[in-house]
Amino acid sequence: MGGAVAAMAELSGTDDPRPITVVLWLTVAVLAFALPVTVLLTRSRQDRRRHGAEAVGELRRHFLTRGRGVTPSSFRRQWYFTGRERALRELSAWLAGELPGDHRTRVVTGGPGAGKSAVLGRVVTFGFPALRREVPAGQTPADAGLVPPPGSVHCVVHARGRTADQVAADIGRNVGRPVGTALELLAVPHRDAGRPVRGIVIDGVDEAQDPEHLITELLEPLAAGAAAWRIRLLLGLRTGADRSLLRRFGPYLLEVPLDDPGYFDRADLSEYARRCLLAEGEPGVSSPYRKRPELAARVAAAVAQRAGTNFLIVQLTCVTLAALPEATDASPEQFPDSVGAAMERYLAAFGAERRTARDLLVPLAFAQGAGLSDPVVWAALATALGTARYTEQDVAWLLGERRAVHLLTRADDASRLFHEALGEHLRAAVAERTGVRAAHRLITRTLIDHVPPGPDWLAAGKYVRLHLAAHASAAGQVTELLLDPLFLIATDPDEVIGVLPINERAEGRPSPELQDVIDVVLRAGRTLFVRNDAERAAYLQMAARKLGAEELAGRLAALPLALPWSVPWARWRTITAGAGLIGSQNEYVRRLSVGAQLIVACSDNSLGVWRLTAEGIHPVLLPERLRGLLSAAPVPGAVITVHTDGSLLRHDVVSGEVQPWTPKVGVDQLDYCAPITFQGRDLLVLGGASHVRLWDPVDDKPAGPLMQLPPGSSLLDAATCTGRPLVLTDLAGRVRAFDLAAGDPYGESFLAFDDTIADLDGPVWSGALGEADGHVVAVVAGRGDRPIVRYDLDTGGRLGGDLASPGIATMSLAVGYGLLGAGGADGRLKLWSWPAGEPIGHDVAAHEGGIDSVAVLELNRETVVVTGGRDGATRVWWPRDSAARTKDDLSTGQLLRMRVGGKERLLATTGDDLLLLDPGDGRTIATRPAPNRGRDTLGRYLGPGPGNVAITMADGTVHLIDAATLKTRRRFTAAGPDDIAALATAPGRVLVVTRTGMLQIWDPARPRPIRTVEVGPGVWNMVAINGIALAPGRDTIAAVVLDTGQPSAERLAAGCPLSSSIYRIVTGKITGRGVAVGIGASSHVHVWDATKGTLLVDTIIDDGHRMALSDAVVAPLHGRDVVVTGGYAGAIAIWDLDGRVGEVIELGSPVWSLAVVGGDTIVAGGPSGLIAITLGRDAVLTDRARRDLGVRLLGS
Missing domain, CATH: 2.130.10.10 (YVTN repeat-like/Quinoprotein amine dehydrogenase)
Incomplete structure (x- = not known):
């Protein structure tokens, strides 16, 4: 594990682990679902091979084409970029390290069409090695200060339509340190001061799936820590009228505002227009201006005058003019002065097919993420939003039409408009005709019509699963979808969580049924991420059981999914009514x-x-x-x-x-x-x-x-x-x-x-x-x-x-x-x-x-x-x-599985009462007062004598009770009030440890203890194995022979090899061999052979938390012997000794006690209540762990 951590030390950092104060009592940690580093490193090698070629292809489509000054699908091969010298000179000097100590993030801003992507494209083309190699001879400026040095850019990302986690994954993959989430990227250690500075360029920040989330969850933290990580972060975004996105970066940025007069020269716009009109060196492009350079210069100046500071208007206008059969010498007033006007002039070149081209482009204006890929759905959307009926053959025509392709960018077989400003123009025209909400209603209905019958959301197309929720929310029609549990499972969790508050505003006060869905989704929270469909269903069902939304839980259970585990019941504490959630x-x-x-x-x-x-x-x-x-x-x-x-x-x-x-x-x-x-x-x-x-x-x-x-x-x-x-x-x-x-x-x-x-x-x-x-x-x-x-x-x-x-x-x-x-x-x-x-x-x-x-x-x-x-x-x-009592409060300190009257039952302590429960449904069969706030107060008494359960009380007494009736059969006083720290049993014996560190060995038939032995303070758990009492405390394990009261020389008592505090030991059998499992701080686990005392396992359970464990149980699940551990972080880990079983289930609240019932179900108790988790057979009956928890037999 140390090697894996060292391998992650290249990019960024976490502080030293906090002391045990933070370790204890934690609920679900923010990095609860981070993949093991060793898995990430394996994935790194696979991803780099798989993504290498396609990543460079994406960079070429976006950055290289814009760096050349052409559209992504252009047939032009020459380099048209010109101008923006001040911005390029400043950025190039910064990336070259000419401003030592200046790690402020650079943000290139400007309105639509101002040339932000062109500037970044130029920087990337010359600074990123994979693209620098494609620069033809003669294209490098004579003034070296206008381009960054080769190798100064190490990572390039286009954020359009992407989530914060996807952008983080792209960054990690670019620098050879793969991660799955933004939090994982931000948790990688800082780089040493002597390491080279890495340049990271991200364009289209404002076009991300959720720009605010991308900035607050990833980019702003990267900007704030740029010096410690040794990175130079360069971004491109449209600020918007209120500049709210830019303000989210705080003091960590320096803006490069392309709309500022100091960064603009109209001569640059004229020169760019002239080059586009002449199309010199383009045998595949015919232009009536090529042999008339004087006219081209005059028209270029007129086009630039009308375009203001907008390069996109110039680009569209000049491509339109160059495609005409004859050159025109029109006056400046006849040229477009807006992106919309330029696009309309461009579409006019389609002649009789203008309406068809426009109708087929409109769905792309509304498309989310990477765009549309299914031609059938695309044609149906064009029909719904347009003026005629279209088929997939029409979509094929558009994709084959040279003039249309200039307006598109394609990736992973999906198509989008190459510039957001074009989409804004087309959306505005539709909104004027039908209204934005009506348009999204048409889109929503069309997408739903193309889902397989049922509707079978799991079989729906990728676009539907990723983006239907957003369209339905914009249409004010998301309620019906949210009430379908299969939709909740199939839809991207970011989308579901994102539309919940929007739904509440747009569609009025939720019904009780919808409120259950909202509460359940929010309670499930981050457990919905980085999970497959079946796991997502299981976590939603868990949240529903916790909240008492039984109807929704039942509907989730009835889904056609093979869940890895399910939650048949929960008796979980609900938040007391009357609170105001303000954040x-x-x-x-x-x-x-x-x-x-x-x-x-x-x-x-x-x-x-x-x-x-x-x-x-x-x-x-x-x-x-x-x-x-x-x-x-x-x-x-x-x-x-x-x-x-x-x-x-x-x-x-x-x-x-x-x-x-x-x-x-x-x-x-x-x-x-x-x-x-x-x-x-x-x-x-x-x-x-x-x-x-x-x-x-x-x-x-x-x-x-x-x-x-x-x-x-x-x-x-x-x-x-x-x-x-x-x-x-x-x-x-x-x-x-x-x-x-x-x-x-x-x-x-x-x-x-x-x-x-x-x-x-x-x-x-x-x-x-x-x-x-x-x-x-x-x-x-x-x-x-x-x-x-x-x-x-x-x-x-x-x-x-x-x-x-x-x-x-x-x-x-x-x-x-x-x-x-x-x-x-x-x-x-x-x-x-x-x-x-x-x-x-x-x-x-x-x-x-x-x-x-x-x-x-x-x-x-x-x-x-x-x-x-x-x-x-x-x-x-x-x-x-505060007079309102909390509903169904079943805070559980200890669980004990027993056979009572031939039936399997659970005994549970709550601090006030002792309960006899039916493990099948959590129902209380019997109860009795049993005040004691301790955790180890209960044990199975093996006789002789009356009663089959021993339990301690707060008054210092020990009761032998009948598990069937919970009535006391015998009692004795072992200590003063609240002075009993732990209880254990052995054949014919009851063992009590006081808070002062004295072990008492009792024969319940006698009025006083047989022996009293000092084991030291800090003992909170005890177990008897083969006639020896083991009392873990601090860094040692006291061992006492029950028959003599003398210390035992067993190897098991020699302490903890990892020098960690072991404060609980449990026993059981694995493949017929008796074992003792010791658990302690930082998820440390030790397994011994209970007969020989030899150490079998010495490890840290890699459950994603590495926090203190509180209980363990050794028992068969589906016939396979396993160990189940749980702790303060609220995670249950299931594992065996040879690494064939590995599963982690997040509960979200500390786990105090565990029991295995029915051969397939784990019952967990803690301060929030009781919950039952039934495991599917595939979770344990495999020869390959679903998750590697790092358990290995010593010497294997």
């Missing part, structure tokens, strides 16, 4: 801040901003790509962002302009930025590795002294309390506040927790400042087994009793406006009154995944809570609505 991003919302009448949501690469007014909350900036965000904070009229490369940016919330912000703060390695109001001013707290400072962003000057912090301190919160601007810090559990105005520590420091629990992430995970009765109060929290505590910094004592964590861990805290809010790693929001600490309502199911940020604000004299989650959502909550 959604493709990454976790790591930080929220409120100030200057703004809400700011910050993720690693996205920013969302909303304005607070008397009317409500209004977006002012949609979440946009801003690579490497560390922190963000509002200031009056703007937002300040801090980035991983050390830069700071100021985003104006009125104009949208983005500018570098360079205050002389004096803080090294600045990574913290928070708003604070002090003495009526909106200020900033800026902090870094060892310093923090109060700063005035309006006057751009210090508002307090530069303060040095103890090395290694982390900043928890900043707030004004009792009139002082304070910052709260943590250093290995020691919490301290500092007065930013005075420059001194404030109050008493304190140790956050007085327990002895070992924690790799440190004890304090979140903190907040508030005030009570004139005193400053610090609130801190950590892991789920630690409380939320309040300390009075003025007296040095605790304020009131401790508060219960929201579960798993308290990731975020906020105090304000009489409220304390706590966000949990399981997506729960808990609210209390402040400072009394009285609970307000029930826990709120706020997010699917952890809540990294909470903020409290006042809106229209009402307290409001804002949360940012790892599901990418930013939500607003009104405490008055």
Whole structure:
């Protein structure tokens, strides 16, 4: 794997992996579906062979022809390009490296026909080696400064009709580092400073399938990181009247505006027209002007005068004139002055066939993506939109007609108009006659009529599957299509997701049935991408089951598809009603801040901003790509962002302009930025590795002294309390506040927790400042087994009793406006009154995944809570609505499969209850109270004595119960309240580990333990194998012989070869051999022979996340012995020891426990509930894994 990673180090970069804090509790990560690097490298060799010739052919069609100054399908062979010398000179010098250190992206702009593609074509033709070789002798300018040096351009892409992922894939393929998505490209490591700079040219940015998405998801991050990646990025786009596309690049670009008078010389236009009219050296082109150069020069000047600055008008006009039988000396007023007029004059040359040619070209004006390829569909669209009936023979005529071919560009057997301005003209004519929506209705109906009966969307043509949704949306007729589950499966996911909000605006409020579809598609989200049809159906069904959309789930299950797996049932937590979803991003919302009448949501690469007014909350900036965000904070009229490369940016919330912000703060390695109001001013707290400072962003000057912090301190919160601007810090559990105005520590420091629990992430995970009765109060929290505590910094004592964590861990805290809010790693929001600490309502199911940020604000004299989650959502909550209980909350800590009364059953712990479930449908058969927030509280008791299940309770007792009735048959007290860390069983024995690290070996018939052995703290799981108790903790595995209580010398107890923390061990049999499977951090897995103790597997499961695993089960699926693992990232991996089985299924929420039932079904439990996944036979009964997870037997 190291070699593969090294191979990816050429292009771009990710930062070092974050500590385990980020590893734990994650939901679906942004790169959840990145292919293994080894697979990518294999695909690299295949793609480069397959795509080499066709890629050069595409470049020749677009860039070389425009660099020559001819249309893509022109029969002309000579070089007609002239002019644009200033633009070419500037770009050539930049690409040649004559401006060292200038990595700003160059963007060539101009109106339709201004010659953007011609300029880029010229650059590519001479700078890209594959095309430079085709330049004939004599065509290289005498002035070498007008063309870039050979080899200065390494990657060339035409973005027309392409998605961000497709453009990223083209870039990767061009530079020999293949990727599948934009995120994969952006995740490749930075290049060393000594490596050559790569030139990347992308034309037609505004003609991409979604230009805004292309810029925000790929091009802007590339521009921002150009220096670190050592690239020079050159783009071509039309800016539009509002220049919104250009503004999305922020400060990382330099515009080359071809419409600016400084970049235009009318003599260039005249010379280009003269060359086109003369057509010298073109034996295959006849022109009446060839032997009349004086007339050609006079007409060229007249044509150029009418064309203004537009080369396309000149090109079309001169091609038309050159095709006439006789030369004309018409006055300038008779020549066209617009693209539309030039095209009409060109079409007039068709004579009696003019109407036919126009009607056949109109469908191309409306075509999406690469254009039309099926002549039958093309003819039908021409009939629907035109003035006569057409057949595929008419399409064949058009493609064979020399005059028509000049207007087209062809690739992959698909045809488009060669210039977008031609399409705009033809669309405008149709719109004037029928209206745009009516035209799209005709297109929609025609495309549907050409789908095989059913309709069988899976058998539909490529164009229908890719683009019907867009046409139907523009027609206001997408609802009926969205209600067809097969359409959802067959259609490009980008298209489906893209039309959902459009549908809501265009077709009114959705019906309940349509709302189910919208909710399901949005819940499925990115799981719909890079999957085949059957997998897409499975993920949609999963989302439907989670949301309780049973009818849609059933219809998906009934589709004629062999699903790799299906979801027969789910008991999944739904988001509590009453929330306002104000934003959604493709990454976790790591930080929220409120100030200057703004809400700011910050993720690693996205920013969302909303304005607070008397009317409500209004977006002012949609979440946009801003690579490497560390922190963000509002200031009056703007937002300040801090980035991983050390830069700071100021985003104006009125104009949208983005500018570098360079205050002389004096803080090294600045990574913290928070708003604070002090003495009526909106200020900033800026902090870094060892310093923090109060700063005035309006006057751009210090508002307090530069303060040095103890090395290694982390900043928890900043707030004004009792009139002082304070910052709260943590250093290995020691919490301290500092007065930013005075420059001194404030109050008493304190140790956050007085327990002895070992924690790799440190004890304090979140903190907040508030005030009570004139005193400053610090609130801190950590892991789920630690409380939320309040300390009075003025007296040095605790304020009131401790508060219960929201579960798993308290990731975020906020105090304000009489409220304390706590966000949990399981997506729960808990609210209390402040400072009394009285609970307000029930826990709120706020997010699917952890809540990294909470903020409290006042809106229209009402307290409001804002949360940012790892599901990418930013939500607003009104405490008055928190009385509503979450529907069907079945947060599951542990699952245990058993035979009860001859039937297969599941026991499930919820923290409050023990449930007996039917695994066939998830129905509850019986329940009993069983309070215990631990994870390993349940075990099968093997007797002798009554009861067949052992379970621990929060009061420190252990109960032996009857699984059929859930009634207690015997009980004993093993520890104090909440002091049991783990439970296991062995024949005739119950094993208990306390939180202080003591192993108790019990015979349930006796009043006290047989033996007590110290195994050390940090043990959360235990298993008994062959009379030996194994207790994994930290970097060692304690082994104790049950009969003697003495340490065991078994090799299995020697620790973890990868020096990773193994905190859970499970046992089972694979092909008749007993095995022990150990799981831990970063997806580390170890498999031992349970009898011999020898190590069989030592690896990292390559499930796309590499985050902490929480459970494993060894069991047969469809008769094949496999291991199933799941963890905090929400992914289930299925694998065997010899690499023949490999499957990953994304659940989207942490997995705490797993069970295999029915021989074909996996049941997963976690904080969001329970879900059953039934695997198809082909998922496991193959000799080749569907996905290589990197599992190999040692020595194989």
